[in-house]
Amino acid sequence: MQKNEVTSLSALSLAGLIKAKKIGVREAAEAFLSAAKNGRPRHNTFISVCEDGEVFQQADAVQKKLNAGEELSPLAGVPIALKDNICTVGLPATCASKMLKNFTPVYDATAVQRLKAAGLVVIGKLNMDEFAMGGSSETGVFGAVKNPWNTACVAGGSSGGSAAAVAAAEIPVALGSDTGGSIRQPCSFCGVSGIKPTYGAVSRYGLIAYASSLDQIGPIARDIDDCAALLHLISGADGRDATCTLEKPLAFNREIPQNLSGLKIGIPKNYFSDGIESDVQSAVLNAAKQFKAAKANVDEFIMPLTEYTVPAYYVIAAAEASSNLSRYDGIKYGFKSENAKTLREVYQMSRSEGFGEEVKRRIMLGSFVLSSGYYDAFYKKAMQTRALIKAEFAKLFDSYDIILAPVAPTTAYKIGQNIHDPIKMYMGDIYTVSVNLAGLPAVSLPCGFDKRAMPIGLQLIGKAFSEQKLITAAKYFQKITDWHTKKPGGEK
């Protein structure tokens, strides 16, 4: 089989051929290694690609187990790449920051441990916004990720490298992380599928923290089936993460219902007013019509508190980030300023020189909202808002199984276009952050293209731990549509 034939396969198809001995694990790894290396200069997707020998060693070990008849998992033998904020032994985990440019973890994240045990082959680490702070994958020290659909455009963020690499067939599946939309929005911008799991479904052990109460690791792939297969492998309780409360892994099955009769879908109609691009609006509403045609009950409602979600999110996320990122102090690991002479200088200079603009903005914002005298006015109020948002969602899920919404108000914009306008950037998170504040699961699916031929994403939101329901609806949608099968132009 030709290398480009191998890379055009979905992860589950590839695993099927590997299992049937039609493709070797090493052959699959080789194909994606070269796709990753070729894609790197074009899309700036990979921060690090593993040495060939190292990958082959992993691949051969998996092959040996498969040959011995071991049932590893439905994705055994499939290559994978990880967002560069997920720790793996021996590979740098830079978080796209000068601060961690030379930092190599001494342990594997729980998700990585599980993937390795399931026979997936790690081939590299993917570009992102610095410390996952951003919505365009432009803030990292390694430069902007380029959207495979138009390399002048951003890939979205912060898991832009993961989404772009999947879109460009540089990797069949990838892990991203989602704190305020960081899986869903780049999936939307790059025309691929992704799942932001319920908070507590996937262990965060080994995910370099941005905002601990919001962060979740999740899968990104070309279709929802691949995402579901991957989520099955990484989800479920972990003794190393006290906030990972889901006892058993989420089940993976490949059944698709005949129709969606009985499924109650709600559409927040106030999401389709200010600021949303008309192409995005019509594509998403069109998707709603398709669900209706499949006998789902589709209904409209007003999403309350919408204007408070972005401010509440940025207060809470920044507060937690200011604390989480304090450990980068130039003492134990990471960047240390050469100019520093005193302890105070080590702290001040290392952090001033080691962090980028956006990260510093959020550290300062977070430190401010937690400082004495301001805590009640900002952090406490934001936490109260968060509780209200959570309660509102709970009420909504009395009436609906799924909330159908756009992922982002726009499609991918030009690199550099919004980077100096943080408020505009933050408002781009309006449809995604409430999901994190409430700890809910959501999937992001391609649902069309705008007039510039850039992909548009659809978001399905469910109640906590209702991933199965979301996945089933998403599978059905991908059965009756072909948006997810479209490949970026000029890419073979």
Add this chain to the structure above:
Amino acid sequence: MKYETVIGIEVHAELNTQSKIFCGCPNAFGAVPNTHICPICSGQPGALPKLNEAVVECAVRLGLALSCKIAKKCNFDRKNYFYPDLPKAYQISQLYFPICTDGFLEIQTTNTPKRIGIREIHIEEDAGKLKLASLGRATQADLNRAGVPLLEIVTQPDFESGEEVIAFIERLREIMLYLDICDCKMQEGSLRADINLSLKQKDGELGTRTETKNLNSLKAVLRAVQYETARQAEILAKGGMVTQQTRRWDDEKAVSHPMRSKENAQDYRYFPEPDLPPLYISDGQIKKLSKSLPEFAHHKRRRFTQELGISPSAAEIICKSKNIAELFEAVAEGSGNSVEAANLITGDILRLIGEKGLDPEKICLDAAKLTSLIDMVTSGKINRGVYKEAVEAVFLHDADPTAYITQKGLFAVCDDALIRAAVTEAISKNPQAAADYTAGKEKAFACLMGQAMKHLSGKADPAAVRKMLVEVLKENV
């Protein structure tokens, strides 16, 4: 002008759990630097804390012992500050909802006992340690202590003197030793106290307080209280104002120096720890733990004096250590002679522990062996000198008393004929002394006694020898 001293203290106790509070690293003092560390306690990116349940148990048990309310639900908070011994740059602690609140502990420095209020007990993690390197000017961080579990016990401002503070710490120490949750060594830093002190005029308002840190012994606590009381009184007497500040005690020079004042106080930016879910404690758990509480020293003291009839001063000494109190009780029970048992413990046993520099909590003695020695000495089978020697042999070598005494031939001579022979020989070889005694010189008796004992190689019961000597002297008249 006369002022009243108002003192509240914060005691930090390092718990003696097997592993650290949020990871599986061993919790041990004195290891090679940075050998008891892992990604979690060294603050590696991506690592997360997992609460050690044993720490919760320690906190609840201490809370129960101090009559606290135990929270059904409590939370952890982050205290943020930069320091090279704090790898995450925040300490996980409990600010908003501590595990135990509203307790008290009774102390006695005068005739009337006094209750000291416990405001709260909270769980937190310790930081590492900084050491000046022997070469060059670098400071090195040792993170072995980072993540060692701590309980912070915060009292109400109920103390009026340093003596009261000391009494409180001693009582608290005793309770923690009985609970076996902390080894309470102030010198090693496993027990640390900070003192908040202010002065107020009679019926006046509370003055500005200072906090004194770095107190490594009870003596230092006492001296620091006296120093700070005098320092503040002097300022006030001159019409000055006390500055709210944190001070560091220098024990060598017996003075304290300001560390930081209110103006440049750190803003710790506390907020709820998102990596740890709320901690729930069930009634069942509390019930189970309250059943596991030992009988504490003050109960034991009362029982030992009232029921076993030993002196209050002996009970005081014996009950300082749970292990020693238990040893005493076993020996008292076995021998049926609690006064003799108390004398043995407060005398030879504690003397030997002191001489050998041992930890009373750690020593392990066979109560049955001590019991048999008491039986032997009270029944006259051995004399006091042999008794003392045999006690030492049991203490040092876990010797078997009967075998030891037999082997050395130290059993008392009980045969009246032998004693009579020895006494007779003593008289016949010292006729002058015998004559002096008969002439009314009591002093001469001691000389004859000594000679008689010498003939018996010191192995006879002196009382029996004395009796025989009197008898034979009478016969000789």
